[in-house]
Structure formats: C-alpha cells, structure tokens
Amino acid sequence: MSSTPSGGATVDRAFEAALYADSGPALDTGASVLAADPAADGELSRRGREFVAALWRRGWQPADVVRIVRRDLDDVHVRLAARLIRAQAPDDRPRGPRWAAQIQALPGEPSSGSGDDGGGSGGGGTGRADRAARADRAARADRSARTDRFSHATAVLELYRLLLRLPALEPLDEERSAGPPRPASKMLTRIRALLVKAEATGFPEEAEALTAKAQELMARHSVDEALLASHAPAPDAPGACRIGVEPPYEQAKAVLLDAVADANHCRAVWNEAFGFSTVVGFEADLEVVELLFTSLLVQATTAMTKAEAAQRAGGRKRTKTFRQSFLAAYAHRVGARLAKAAETQVSDDLLPVLASREVAVGSATDRMFPQTTSTRLRGVTDEAGWTEGAEAADRAQVAHRPRLP
Template identity: 50%
Template sequence: MRQQSTAEALVAQAVAQVTGAEPERLDLALDTGASLLAAADWSEVSRALVAQAERTVSRAWTVGWRPADLARMVRRELGPVHQQLGVDLIAAEQRRHPAAALDRRWHEQLRELATEVWWDGDGAYLAEYAARHRLDRFALATAALELLRLWSLLPPVTPVGPAPGAGGPVEHRAVGPVPGEPRMLSRIRALLAKAESTEYPEEAEALTAKAQQLIAQHSIDEALLTAGQGASPNGPGAVRIGVDNPYESPKAMLLDAVATANRCRTVWAKEYGFCTVIGFDSDLDAVELLYTSLLVQATAAMQRAGSRHHKEGASRTKSFRQSFLIAYAARIRERLTTATADAVAGHRVGEDGTSERRAPDERLLPALAAREEAVDHTVDRMFPRLTSQRVRVSNADGWYEGRAAADRAALNGRSGSIER
C-alpha cells in the first residue's frame, strides 16, 4: 500500500477543513488552508491538488453531474479566476477515460468548454497557471480550495446519461452526412445562425419561420419512420440546458414553450441554474437549437424596447424587462403550438422554401401519441415528485411589447411569406 506524501496529506486536510467549515468560519479555513499549501513544496502540492481534483470530479460524475453542469456552477457561484481552473481540472480527470466511454453529448460539452491538458506535467500545473493568470501562490491556492469545496458539496442529481466508466453501451451518432436527421439538423442550425446574425429583421423572421417548420417536419418524419419499423430501439432521453439569471423565470418559460411544442417536457432546477429537458434524441437537439436562437433574438428585442423611454421620460425598469420576456415566452408558445399543429395537419416545407399541403399519414397521430406517452412515462420515472410555479406580470408595457416582439418572430409563416 502506497504511503501518502506530505503534500497529499496537506491538500486532503485543507480540502476537508474547507468543505466542513460552517459559513461563519469559512474565511478562516480558507486562509489557513491556502497558507499551508502556499508554504509547502509547490510542485508536490500541484501534483497532489490535481489528483484530489480528479477524485472530486469523478465523484461528481457518479452522482449525476456532467461537464457543463460543473462549469455552470463555477460560473454561478465563484469568479472568473475559478472558471478556467475548473475547465482545466475537468480536462485532467478526462484523461482517465477513453473517448469511446463518453457519449455524444459528453463530447459536445467538452468541446464547448475547450478542455485541454495544456500544462507540462501535473507537478508544474499550479506554477504555470499562476504565471498565465498573474496570481500568487496564496491567491491560487485559495481559488482551488473554493472550487473543490463547491464541487465536493454538490448533492446527487437525476442522471441524464451514463457516467464515464459506468459500463454498458454508449450511444454515438455519426458525424457525417447520414440521410435524414443530420442533414436536416444541419439546415436548421444554419438557418438559425443566419437569423441571429442578419441586420435585417424581415430576413431573420423568414429564416426563423422556415427553421421551425423544418423542426416540426423532421420530428414527424422520424415518428413515422419509427412507426414503420415497429418498436423503437431507443426510448426518450434527457439533456440539461442552462437557465441563468437575470430573468431566469421567463427564460425557463421560453424553454418550456419550445420543448412542449416539440413534444418534450422540462423540469426546472432553479437552485442549480438548469432545466432538464426530456424527449426523443432528435427533438432534444431541435429544442436546444431553437431555444438558444430565440433567447438571443428575445434579448436583442428586449434591449431595443428597453432603450426607449416612457412618454413621461422615465427609463424602462426591471419589471418591464421581466414582463417583456414573460409575454414573449407566452406568445411564442402559442405560435409554436400552431406551427406544430400545421405540420401535423400536412403542411410541409419544400426545397424552395415554400409551404405545401399534403394529406397526413394515417399512422401519424398514433405514432405521435405513442412518443408523447413514452416521454411522460420517462418524466414520471426520473422525477416522481414535481411541483408547478406561477410567475407574476407587473408591467403592462413590458407585456405588450413582449407579445409584439414574439409576433414579429413569425414562426409559423406560410407559403414562404412572413405573417404580420
């Protein structure tokens, strides 16, 4: 049995004291622990701290957390110095797992975080990090202890996929041009990217309208394909999508509107800043894409409306912005529901962007009902105890401006035109 080094003992002791400290004694525990670490052999402390972080991160995986979740908690609770530190320590832990042991969304999260083991050996990590960010030993040791405390105290959450090393098959989706789904989602992604970047509102409206039609059409096509093949080999899954302040309640409402229109369900964990979205895999991809785009567009519209003034000359208030986003989410829900109903009724988007009417397949309604039933069953299994929350609108100007902005999104445009 290997004997624990002095540095390993110091790191373990400092982390234990900080993690177990009551709030009123936390500052003292941090100062004491950071002072001890800063005064010890820095390369040995670096090696021991990285190893301690790997164990902490690995434990987080086993209780349901994922890379984006850990990074989000650091962003919510700590400062910018901690953010890159957290990404690095996630990267260090990932060295334990072969790529084949990680599912598709895990890989996507690591790519979005830009995880990379850039340092020259774990013994040099702290010195190289301090040099990059111009930190002294005490400040960096303090940040590391704060980070490890945060992650160590995370409670178990409902898993949304397999943890690395948990065993069992891991689903991977081909990246190349597979017929149907990848090509369709690639088109949707391109449309929404153009809608966000264009300086012309009418063009953005047309692009977003077409994207929503394609999303609904793709979901229907997949449901019919599954119905034709008999029982689906893959049931509903789940993803977590960040929903942060400010205005987290209306943002959660907007996400729920997008998810519901695309036959998914949402469960909001307000204390952790995310919603769990449950649905079939391609629907989850579509929800992520559309919600992200609509949030960008809603925020821009809110800022334009909020930059104006009341006739009395008073500036727009927080209540205005809150009411604006609530109204935007409510109106988007109505419009997305209509667009989905049109798709079920037989409206399809042609290659030239125009809408055409086709007779609905007689298998469609039973296929969609079966998928919705499967999603509901998965929600009940994952979250047996759920509660609802009401939101309050306190600013009439914000409500009317928000609905107007949602109307301008024209998500259910027909015949290639924009509804006004």
C-alpha cells in the first residue's frame, strides 16, 4: 500500500488548481487550499526544494534564479527563493567555487549550518548565544511572513509557478571546478585595488591611469596563467560563467561586456530574455573579465550622472535617449580601445600557447552555442549623449599594453 506524505494531498490539490493556470481565481483557489491546512507546510517546502533541484539539472544556477525572480516577481518572492535554495543546498552534489560564492551572496539571513559550532576554546557560550539569536531572528521573520497564511501561500505558488516554467539553459561545467579552490592570487588582489581606486577618484586622468595599470596587470596575469597551464601534466580546459546584464540599457551593457571579454581572450554570448551573458574562457581570464566589466560599469554610470548634471545646468533636459546613447557610445569607444590594447605584440614563443587557448575557447563556445545571431544597437539617437559617452570612454580608456617579454 502506498502512503502519501503528511499534507501531500493538500499540496496536490493546490498545485492542480494554481500551477498550470494563469488566472487570478485559480491562484486564489490554490492558496485557499494551502492556507486552510497548516499540516501541508512541510510538504510544500519539500516540493519547492524539488523544483530547485530540477532547475539545477536544467542548467540554472543560484544567481540566475534570484535574478529572474527579482525581475518577474517581488521582494517577498526573492526572499522565498533564497530560503529554498539554501534549504536545498545540503542535499545537492558538490559544486565549484563560483556556485559556493552565489550561495553565500543570496539575499536574506545566511545559513548557519557551516558556521562555528561553538566548540572552540572559550567559545561555547558565545556560539550558543549566536545560534539562539539567529534562531530567534529566523523565527520572528517566519512569523511575520506567515501572519497572513493566504498571502504567504499565494506568494509561494507564484514563485513555484515561475520556477516550474523556466526552460533549460546551456549547462555550465561545475564538475570540472568542484575540486580544491584556487589559491588566492596576489595579482588579482592588486588588480581589484587599482579598479576600486579608479571607481572612487573624482579625477578622470587618475581613473584612466589606474584602469590602464589594471589592464596591464590583467594581460600579465593571463599570459602567466597560460604558460603555467601549458606545462601542466593535464591540459587546462575553458570554463564558463554567467554575468548579469540587466535593464536599463542592457543592450549597450552587453556590447561593453563583449568588448571586455574579447580583449581578455574570452567570448561572450548574450541571453537577452533572461538578462545575462555567458562568458566562455579560461578561469584566470574569466576572473579579470568580471572585475573589469563591473568596474567599467561603475565608471560609466558615474560619468553619465555628471554629464546629465552638466546638461541640466545648461538648460537642456536629458531623456532616456541621452542615457542610451551615452552608454552605447561608451561601450563602442571602450571596445575599440580594448581591441587596440589586445593587439600588443608578445614574443614568438608565446604565440602558439595563446593561439591554442583562443582555439579552445572558440570551440567550447561553438559547442555550447551552435546557433547565435547578431543584434544591432537600438535607440541611439541623441547626439549629445553619444558625444559625452565617447569622451567618458576616452577618460576610462585602457591604455595600450606594453610589450610582454
């Protein structure tokens, strides 16, 4: 005789009513069924963890799920999704360091499962007090979320309906990177520090010099990693990561990311529907692409804000077309300068190593994305925005790399 989990029949009825229909009445019916049966809460959570595990099998990752939930639903759904992902993590298979970083970055209260158990010397009381405080905060948050059972059930069903309907994505190879974490790179630490200073300074010339030095170090880092890999017993292989490219002005941002990726021996493929680009490349290059793209976005936003203020001071009202044109010009000009920097000559003995890695990246991209299309930038109609954006790109330009020995 088969048995049904406690509350399973209730959850089945709610799902049958709400998950496969878009109407408000259907959602209300399912939420009413769940709200009337508190015994179904555990089974409802278990089904949610199953939905999350199914998403991982379909190629999604934690940051992807949070991004799409935030775009299509509300903050309450983002918190529910983060809670589900954390709850599912102990049952998941080993993943790579990027996955672990995404779990760590989830919004809301982090899980305490991997924290200090209070067993260290002199730390028992403190550990117990910390756990009690976390438990109290979690309980209060849970009571607040469940004050209105109907509203809570409605939010859960809305979230599950979205998760259930997400299509498969191109899988990223987390198995390959699930081994011991890479040792911390002093070069990457220096690059981060330079870019942070470039973002913070109010002087364009200083920002240009700092960003140029960062790109010089990126070039050195990439070549050093390539040489190390060429002498390794087992050849390294390209990997991939997803980087959010979200509204507004996502098309110009995607163009900027493509330029950064190309200059650093990677390839980027934009998924407009789900708000990210997949960047394919070797791990050391993927790291610097993320760093430089993020920094250039910060610099571009700062420059655009200043340009808008100057335009308003001159009595000209700026519009969405100004910002779109500004960022498009910024991406275009930075891309041109990065491409020029990428032409830096290297010694002849390095050419075969770098060429083989470029071929490997291209082949990996073609396997993941056998069909891609090109897209033209839209909405670039404001001449002042284009001029200001191009000038800002010049100030943030990554200078010509010196010849690498």
